[in-house]
Amino acid sequence: MKSVNFEFLRPGNELLANLAGLAEAVLHIDPGSALTxxxxxxxxxxKAIYKEELLPRMPQSSFYDLVKNPVFVDCVSKPLVHQINFxxxxxxxxxxxxxxxxxxxxxxxxTxxxxxxxxxxxxxxxxxxxxxAFAEVKDPTAMLASLQKTVSSYEKELxxxxxxxxxxxxxxxxxxxRHLDKVDPPAKPDQQKRQQQSQQVADSLQWNEAKTRALLIDAMLLQAGxxxxxxxxxxxxxxxxxxxNVSGKGRADYVLWxxxxxxxxxxxxxxxGNVSLQAGREQARMYADSFERMGMQRPVIFYSNGYETFIWDDKQYNTYRPVYGIYSKDSLEYLAYQRQYRVPTLEKHNPELSIADRPYQIEAIKTVAAHFQQQRRKALIIQATGTGKTRVAIALAELLLRTGWAKRVLFLCDRKELRVQADDAFKQNLPSEPRCVIGETGKVDQTARIYIATYPGMMNRFAQLDVGFFDLIIADESHRSIYNKYRWFALDIACPGSGNQRTNFPFLFARRPYPWQTPPLAIGMPKPLPRENFTMSRSTASQMKRIFRPPKGRK
Structure with missing residues (x-):
């Protein structure tokens, strides 16, 4: 397909020229499809850069893996990585x-x-x-009318x-x-030479890391509304x-009002770079101090290179954490509300006994409450079948909603039958809270307080919501859903990792950016041990360690 702006690329890479031409063709008809x-x-x-530079990669590498590969990052200019990532x-x-x-x-x-x-x-x-020079792409609607073609038939052809x-x-x-196993990474001096050559081309195009960084941050702000x-x-x-500063004045890059x-x-x-990013955290903290000295409220701290973004609400939490993007105005206003009205001593408040009244259920809820009160953001509840895991989850959700710790709760399950059961359980136990079953329609009702979804349903819709939309995410039956098919998605949502992206759960490992950062609650059992002929005398050391592993912090 002939493109408007990319024909100069066709002699060298016809495939790229065709892909760009298809994006141009749907730009005005379907901007979302153009972005995809x-x-x-x-x-x-x-992938073409990998081929031209003879860089090693795994055959099944995802796009994210390719861009984050240290060898790739060290062989090309930073602005190039930022624009690809955009x-x-x-x-x-x-x-x-x-x-x-x-x-x-x-x-x-x-871009x-x-x-x-x-x-x-x-x-x-x-x-x-x-x-x-770049030429603006015209809306093809008038041209289609003159050709007596409908937009739908045009899209079908595309x-x-x-x-x-x-x-x-x-x-x-x-x-x-085919021959990737025979490719070795270039030596460090060679990587530096390639990066310098890449930077020379970037400089000739007047690329600037600060400008490309601003492009990425502006895009995150637009996505957050x-x-x-x-x-x-x-x-x-x-x-x-x-x-x-000598002048006594400083300039904050962005302030959200x-x-x-x-x-x-x-x-x-x-x-x-890690050093620059953490220096950015300290600088942003001093700007937050400045606003307080000027008689204003303390703002939430974000710092970003456009590629990695961190949040630090140092009024409520001692540590920063990575996030997928910038919060919307609504989410930031709720954080400001929480600072003033959230009950600080969550552990001292009892759950609603009409939902969960058994001693072990109350103990589980209070233990998780104490966990969150100590600034921890994830928890795992393990209960046997028939002991009321769903009731515990609902009672905990009610407690967090009542005490100002949560505004919206997402309950994730791994199949539609469990979604129906969860909806009925929330309807019975929390009838006054507005609910939204995600997946029944294409749109997500953003006025509800309780959201119930399957993993596939959420996969297709989470981009409608901003990064700070949910305050509590519950992964039901986590031993089936998180560990297996939806492992990467569930961990991204329900188990945000620490700085190195690992969770505290011995059987969980997060590897991708996080769509949301919320205090999660995973419910279920770890991946079960084999039951056949299981006796202590025949157990391996690894199995025994999994059974009798002491709680973290105890010996």
Whole structure:
């Protein structure tokens, strides 16, 4: 398919030119589909770089794995990684239920054009002066009317072309991965040389790490519903009192304002690298101190390089944690509300006895309450069949809602039958709380307080919600669902890890960015040990350790 802006790339990589052309074709008709196709463009471009640079990778590596691979990161410029990651994140959201915005899709298309210029100059011998300037893509609706074609028939043709391209990509991927086991990573000096060469091309295109970082952070703000162009919502380079500077003044990169004129959050943008990011945390903390000295409320702290983002609500928690994006105004306002009205001594409050009244149920609820009260954000409840795990979960949810610890609760289960049972249980025990069963319609009702979903249902819709939407997420029957098929998704939602992305559960391991960061509650059993002929005398040391492992902190 002929493209508007990417024909200069066709002699070197026809597949990339076709993928970009398909994204252009649906830009005005379906911006969400355009973003999804541009994600495919970015993934194919990343694989092409691996091929050109002869970099090793696993045959089944995901797009995320390819971009995060340390060898890849060390061989290319930082702005290149950021722009690829921008297209990846934008496409991920539309693939998981987000509708897509024309302004975002146009921005993504311009980013793809910049990446195409990089490929043409770096690998395909194209002179920069010969590349035509970017041209805005026109809305094809009028053209379709003159040709007496409907939009649906036009989309059908484009989908057929996309399927044909997918077949080509699959064959190409098989060819590329055939001899991967024989590829060794380049030596460190060679990696540095390649990164310098990559940076030279980026410089010739006037790429700037600060600009690409701002592009990514602006996109996260737009996804969270913030109007970046409105200084009443998003302040940029906001002057604050800063005794650490000679002038006594400092400038916060971003400040998110509430309707009452109070700062809800401060965002510090920093370069890539662990040292720079943590320096950004301290700088953002000092800006938060400055707002308090100026007589304003203390804002929530975010710091990001556009690729990795962290939140630190240091008014309520001693530690920071990684998050998937920036919170919406509604979520930040609720954090400000919690600071004032959340009951600090959660453990001292009893659960609703009409829901769970057995001694062991009350003990489980109070233990989890004490756990959360001590600033821990995840818990695991293990109970035998028939002992009322669902009632414990509902009673705990009711306690957190009543005491201001939660505004919205998500109950996850692994199949529709359990979703129906959970809905009935919440209806019976919490009849006054508005519920939403996710999966019955394409849209998620954002006015409810209790949400019940299966993993596939949530997979297709979570991009409709902002990062801070849920305050408590309960994974029912976690031994079946979290550990097996939906392991990566459940861990991303229900078990946010520490800085190194590992959880405290001995059988769980999180490897991807987190759509939400909430105090989770996993309910169920660890993956069961074999039952056949099981006796202590025949047990292995590993099995015995799993059975009699003492609680953490005890010997």
């Amino acid at each position: 196709r541009l994600r495919s463009f970015a993934e194919e471009l990343t 297209l990846r994140i934008q496409g991920n959201d539309t693939a998981h239920g987000a509708e897509g915005d024309l302004r975002n899709a146009q921005l993504a298309l311009k 793809a054009y910049q990446l195409a210029m990089y490929m043409a100059i770096k690998y395909y011998g194209t002179a920069q002066a010969s590349i035509p 989908n057929q072309q996309q399927e044909a391209l997918q077949s080509v990509m699959d064959k190409l991927e098989q060819e590329r991965t 913030w109007d970046v162009s409105n200084p009443a919502q998003v302040g940029q380079e906001v002057e604050v009192d800063f005794p650490g 509430g309707d009452n004129g109070q700062p809800l959050a401060v965002i510090e943008a920093k370069k890539s």
